Amino acid sequence: MKVRVTITLKAGVLDPQGKAIEGALRGLGFAGIDGARQGKIVDLALAETDPDKARAAVADMCEKLLANTVIENYDIAILG
Amino acid sequence: MRSAVVLFPGSNRDHDMVKALHSVTGVEPTVVWHQDASLPDVDLIVLPGGFSYGDYLRCGAIAARSPAMLDVARKAKAGVRVLGVCNGFQILTEAGLLPGALMRNAHLRFVCKEVKLEVTNNDTDFTRAYAKGQVIRCPVAHHDGNYFADPETLARLEGEGRVAFRYAEGTNPNGSINDIAGILNEEGNVLGMMPHPENLIEALHGGLDGRGLFESVATSLAA
Numbered sequence: 001m002k003v004r005v006t007i008t009l010k011a012g013v014l015d016p017q018g019k020a021i022e023g024a025l026r027g028l029g030f031a032g033i034d035g036a037r038q039g040k041i042v043d044l045a046l047a048e049t050d051p052d053k054a055r056a057a058v059a060d061m062c063e064k065l066l067a068n069t070v071i072e073n074y075d076i077a078i079l080g
Numbered sequence: 081m082r083s084a085v086v087l088f089p090g091s092n093r094d095h096d097m098v099k100a101l102h103s104v105t106g107v108e109p110t111v112v113w114h115q116d117a118s119l120p121d122v123d124l125i126v127l128p129g130g131f132s133y134g135d136y137l138r139c140g141a142i143a144a145r146s147p148a149m150l151d152v153a154r155k156a157k158a159g160v161r162v163l164g165v166c167n168g169f170q171i172l173t174e175a176g177l178l179p180g181a182l183m184r185n186a187h188l189r190f191v192c193k194e195v196k197l198e199v200t201n202n203d204t205d206f207t208r209a210y211a212k213g214q215v216i217r218c219p220v221a222h223h224d225g226n227y228f229a230d231p232e233t234l235a236r237l238e239g240e241g242r243v244a245f246r247y248a249e250g251t252n253p254n255g256s257i258n259d260i261a262g263i264l265n266e267e268g269n270v271l272g273m274m275p276h277p278e279n280l281i282e283a284l285h286g287g288l289d290g291r292g293l294f295e296s297v298a299t300s301l302a303a
Contacts, residue, residue: 071183
């Protein structure tokens with residue numbers, strides 16, 4: 001089973017890399033950009049075939065390693 | 081004073097730390113590989129600076145889950161003093177031994193320079209040799225030293241005197257909230273700091289300002 005974890009900075013946590021991206025996009029002439037936030041994606045290939053069990057296992061992985069919940073949120077998507 | 085320095089793949093300030101500890105305490109520290117599940121019985125455990133695991137995932141994230149760190153957590157709980165410098169500070173926050181997180185420097189650049197540190201609280205096992213409010217010199221070298229904590233955590237740290245060091249005289253090099261350079265755990269036996277006190281130990285370093293930290297720990301043990 002393929003599972004995608006998307007890790008993003010929590011609202012209110014300064015994201016200097018997102019700010020730099022936003023500035024660079026403006027510099028290229030893209031108008032109407034109200035903000036840019038950078039995150040990361042981790043794709044996992046699991047032996048588990050039950051989506052609920054996979055989701056629970058990946059949530060545990062997120063809490064223990066993949067995300068730093070002091071500053072980051074995570075979202076789990078079952079890709080199939 | 082018996083001490084141990086934990087070595088992770090990618091640590092690079094371990095030799096400086098070993099020399100500093102030897103210079104101040106007169107005893108050679110034990111170097112412990114991060115895969116060792118059990119640390120020797122020592123008075124001070126040090127997590128040195130560097131780039132453990134190449135800063136993969138997040139700085140200190142992988143190292144914080146190594147077998148040696150489980151024993152560091154056990155020993156910290158039992159009251160053994162633990163010092164984390166630079167990457168060591170990042171590892172301590174990732175391991176949950178200190179609150180908050182260290183994020184990318186606000187200006188996105190690696191900083192390698194000398195800063196001024198205010199000894200915000202000198203009533204700790206790590207700072208007793210300094211005067212309260214004393215400003216010392218200390219080098220920094222990092223890309224991810226921007227200390228962050230949520231407002232409640234920050235209020236607790238400030239209210240409980242757990243900010244040991246603050247960047248002084250406008251030298252905050254990374255955007256750290258409240259100019260925080262080093263913090264203590266609730267019990268006061270774990271200190272994490274971004275600056276490198278182990279690099280101002282000998283006259284040839286250009287100053288001796290870092291010695292006080294190690295002398296403080298040695299004195300607190302003798303007391």
